[in-house]
Amino acid sequence: MSSNEGLLMKVLGGFYYVECDNQIYECKARGSFRKSGNSPLVGDRVKISVQKEGFASLDEILPRKNKLKRPPLANIDILVIVCSTVSPSPNYAVIDKMTAAAINSNMQPVIVISKDDIESGEKVADIYKNAGFEVFCTSPLKSDEAERLKALLMGKTSAFTGNSGVGKSTLLNMLFPNLSLATGEISDKLGRGRHTTRAVELFNLDGCYIADTPGFSTVDLQRYEIIDKDELQYCFPEFKEYLGECMFTSCSHTCEKGCRVLQALADGDIEKTRHNSYVAMYNEVKDIKKWQLKK
Numbered sequence: 001m002s003s004n005e006g007l008l009m010k011v012l013g014g015f016y017y018v019e020c021d022n023q024i025y026e027c028k029a030r031g032s033f034r035k036s037g038n039s040p041l042v043g044d045r046v047k048i049s050v051q052k053e054g055f056a057s058l059d060e061i062l063p064r065k066n067k068l069k070r071p072p073l074a075n076i077d078i079l080v081i082v083c084s085t086v087s088p089s090p091n092y093a094v095i096d097k098m099t100a101a102a103i104n105s106n107m108q109p110v111i112v113i114s115k116d117d118i119e120s121g122e123k124v125a126d127i128y129k130n131a132g133f134e135v136f137c138t139s140p141l142k143s144d145e146a147e148r149l150k151a152l153l154m155g156k157t158s159a160f161t162g163n164s165g166v167g168k169s170t171l172l173n174m175l176f177p178n179l180s181l182a183t184g185e186i187s188d189k190l191g192r193g194r195h196t197t198r199a200v201e202l203f204n205l206d207g208c209y210i211a212d213t214p215g216f217s218t219v220d221l222q223r224y225e226i227i228d229k230d231e232l233q234y235c236f237p238e239f240k241e242y243l244g245e246c247m248f249t250s251c252s253h254t255c256e257k258g259c260r261v262l263q264a265l266a267d268g269d270i271e272k273t274r275h276n277s278y279v280a281m282y283n284e285v286k287d288i289k290k291w292q293l294k295k
């Protein structure tokens, strides 16, 4: 018998599929997980033991860097937030919720602006570059941007999100031309829009681990990952250099006198759309009590 560390790629029908040494092992979990209530999630780094006959068991879940409720995933390194320049045009409120939620969950948000061939994504790109994010402007004509993005995703576990029609499937196919071969349904519009019963799954595509999340169109951090009002300011990286410099220590950076963040906004150092999103999110959570946020 040998004990190994691996990555949980899929959970299906009581079996756990673990990638370990370039091989997939079908594992049964040890009974203790059921009792402890801490069940293995796709994306978990796990310890498995492989018996001689090929039977494998999942013995231990290694500590997680993060965990999502919907879809149930662990250890997401990068959240790729896709928006398009036109049809649909960018929804800043949605994008900013996703960037904030990603940061709050200890993931790196990455912005992809598609349909750069129809209309330039430069204006949107500048907003997010100025806020400190990694930004990519893509179109089927710009393979260099896709290559640059792919290099960032290498060896990491990533999930893609964005409204319907922004071009997620197109982007994934551009990044991974052999995607349809690798995953079958994933290229088939990612199994979305129809009632599939497929489970959440990680795909190893050229060394990039991509989470596919059927059943709902995208990773939905908006509704399920609510950010505490005191934490929200830290989820806007461009605020960081001004925090602690406001007149009032309890400043919410929404309307107060002597607010350094509002000053930066007035000076044009913080983007208006970003601050608008912050205020909207702040107002949404300001009356929620801390105990109601407990997960």
Ligand SMILES: Nc1nc2c(ncn2[C@@H]2O[C@H](COP(=O)(O)OP(=O)(O)OP(=O)(O)O)[C@@H](O)[C@H]2O)c(=O)[nH]1
Binding pocket: 114, 115, 116, 117, 118, 138, 139, 140, 162, 163, 164, 165, 166, 167, 168, 169, 170, 171, 189, 192, 217
């Ligand atoms: N010109 C142009 N068209 C694009 C680009 N990206 C996507 N499209 C088109 O936009 C439409 C929607 O693209 P999809 O890739 O299906 O979008 P999606 O985000 O996967 O959509 P859902 O499956 O509904 O979530 C398709 O007709 C694509 O051909 C792009 O960069 N340039």
Ligand SMILES: [Zn+2]
Binding pocket: 246, 251, 252, 253, 254, 256, 258, 259, 260, 261, 262
């Ligand atoms: Zn302030």
